[in-house]
Structure formats: C-alpha cells, structure tokens
Amino acid sequence: MSELRSIDARGLSCPQPAMLVRLAIQKTGKGTVTVLVDSDTARENVSRLGKNSGWAVTVQEKPDSSYRIVLTK
C-alpha cells in the first residue's frame, strides 16, 4: 500500500501529536500514515487513537529513542 501521509510530531506538546494524527486519518480515510514522535506519552496517545479509530498500529523504536508509528487501514 502506498504511503499517503507522513507527520513529524517530535517535540510537540500535548495534545498536538494525537490531534495531528486524528486530522490525518480523518482526511485520509484509509491507507498508511506514518508518525514520528519522541515522547512516550505521544507514542501511547497516537497508538490509542489509532486503535480506537480502527487502524492497525505498529511502533518501531529508533536508535535516538524516538518512535516511528505506522497506522494502516
């Protein structure tokens, strides 16, 4: 599946990471959204949002201890 949207939410305060992802998945409808976050709170919030919205969520920790979250539907 082609990657439709990519969001860099590193360093943003609550609730911006999850809010941006919510906007993206509402606009996209289905496909793939990748998100970069660097806090564990944002990782949990984005993951919970994805799961609650019916998207499959995978989280990959990067060497700099940030996270790449991939949401697919």
Next chain:
Amino acid sequence: MSSSVKGFMIRWGAIITGIVVGILAPVLVKLGNPGNMGMCVVCFTRDTAGALGLHRAAVVQYIRPEIVGLVLGALIAALAFREFKPRTGSSPFVRFILGVFASFGGLVFLGCPWRAYLRLGGGDLNAIFGILGLVVGIVIGIAFLRSGFSLGRNWPAPKAMGWVMPVVMIAMLVLLLAAPQFGRDADGNAIGPIFFSTSGPGSQHAPIFIALGIGLLIGFLAQRSRFCTVGAFRDAILMRDNYLLKGVIALIVAAVITNLALGQFSPGFADQPIAHTNSLWNFGGMVLAGLAFTLAGGCPGRQFFLTGEGDGDAAVFVTGMLAGAGFAHNFGIASSASGPGLYGPAIVIIGIVVCVIIGLTMRDTKLLGGA
C-alpha cells in the same frame, strides 16, 4: 518492569491514579492539611512561594512536601522506565507567562483543577462553578489548537538540564527541614528567610514525611499513567478519548466515599473551607486557569510531573506559577474566604485577553497542513 505491567498502566493507569488521589488527599486533610486541600498544586505552590518570602501573606506560608514528592516520584518513575528525556526550547518565556496567569486564575477560584475536583468531593458545591469555568477555558484553548496554535517544538537537551528541577525540589526539602532564620528585623528579631505560618491554612499540614511519601506515590503513578486533570476534558472533547476523564471521575467518586468515611463530607455552598461563594469569579478564575493550562499542554500537576521527566519547558511554567503565586498576594489578586481580592476580577479579564492574544498569535499552520 515487564511489558504486561506497562500495558496494564496504559489501560487502567488514569483510573488507578484517580482513585489513589481521591483516597489519599482526604486522608492528608484528616492528618492535618487544610479542608479539601489534601492535594492542590496551585495552593501548594502559593504556600511555597510564601515560605520563600515571595509574598508576605502570613497565613499561607509553608514549603509543601507534597509537591517535592510529585516531582521526585515522577523522576523515579521516569528513570525506572527509561523515560527520563531532558528537553527544552518550546517558547519557554511564553510558558512562564502562562504559568503566572494560571496561578492568578487558580487563586481567584482558590484552587487548581485538582482542588476543584477535591472540593466537589468534599461537598463544596461552589466547585461546580469552578469546574464549569475550567471546561469553558479548555474549550477556548481547543479552538486555538484547532486553528493551528502551537508553542513550537522542544529539542533534546543535555542530561544535566533535566536534573535541575529535581535538585531544586531536594533543596526545597532541605529548606523545609532546616527552616533557616538568620534574617533580622530592625529590632533584632529573627525573620526569614524562610517563613512558616503560625496560623491559618499555611499552619495546617500533615506530618512532613507522610505528605512527602504520598506525593512520591502520586508522582510515580501519575508519571506512569500520564494523569492530567485538564487533559481529561480536553481529550474527551477534542479527541473523543475518555482515558483521562475516567481518571478524574474516579478521583471525585473516591474522594466523596473517603470524605464520607472520614466524616469530612459537608454538602453546600456556605462556610466551605478555604472557599468563597462568588459564583461569577469562581467561574471566571477557572476560565483563565483552564485556558492557560490548555495552551501550556497540561494541568499544574502534569507540569510538575513533566519536570520529573526532564522537561525544561514545564520547569519554566512551574517557575511562572511560583512567581504568579507571589504576585497574586502582593497585588491583591488572590481571593479569601470573604470573596475575590480587590484586583482579582480585573486580572482575570486581563489574563484572558493575554491568553487569547497568545492563542491567536502563536501559530504554526504548516503543522495542520502536514496533517
């Protein structure tokens, strides 16, 4: 710690934290804290500001060990779970100003969101107007967030920076225990530099190490659960996410039950402890506080917990709260049991105007475009 424990906390953490706060805050009142003030982040910051001589309201001066515990408990949790990530650089001075106005708003109401829920849990129905104001402030903040409001990104910082606020809190604990009195007035009597109330709310406190221990426990749990008394309504309204709201509801229910069990539940409007009955400014004060907290990204407790994770911007917000608490008494802004201070209503309006200007001007619409 196993991943199953982490998963449990992700699912149930906010409710567990809410229940623990709802039980232990009334217990702190039973052990000596002022009425319905088992845990009040703004009030405790104000008392600490007074103890440091930043204001001279003699009845509200005490270094509250609970807030030392909140930071150090969050620090312990962050270190244990590899979440101690020092960071800073997201509009620190704007956050300072938001902290100042958050204190102003809270002290017009006489409490922060934590105490608003705890006051309700003790039967103080004036808190309803405060909570309504809080929600209105949060809704205004959400409107700004939706239109692209952002204080910008923070960036990773050296490990040492993240230790600054925890070390400051340890220093606060030392000052509490040592209570130095080497200042002298004109007559040679001991005066300061640390001031402790001998009457009024500042003189009422639970035993130091019990208060510290409860603060540590709440700080630890809240760091793990991301407990936030402003995020509760914000996420429910903005994201349709009730995770944090369930925690706040659990807090109120647990506080009602615990207060009933301890004989501290007293429903009504009049004669409530450390409260006034001016509904308009109970509401207005919390509109300002709710807006300031929303723009800053979380409630006062959350700001303290974030400092334990090494968040330097949250530390600046907390410092703004401390300064604001001092100003609030020096400038006649803080309310008393008899009602709002002389300049409380005016400063609430000024504060809302300042926060609206911040909300309108601190924007990054490219972020929304990227989404």
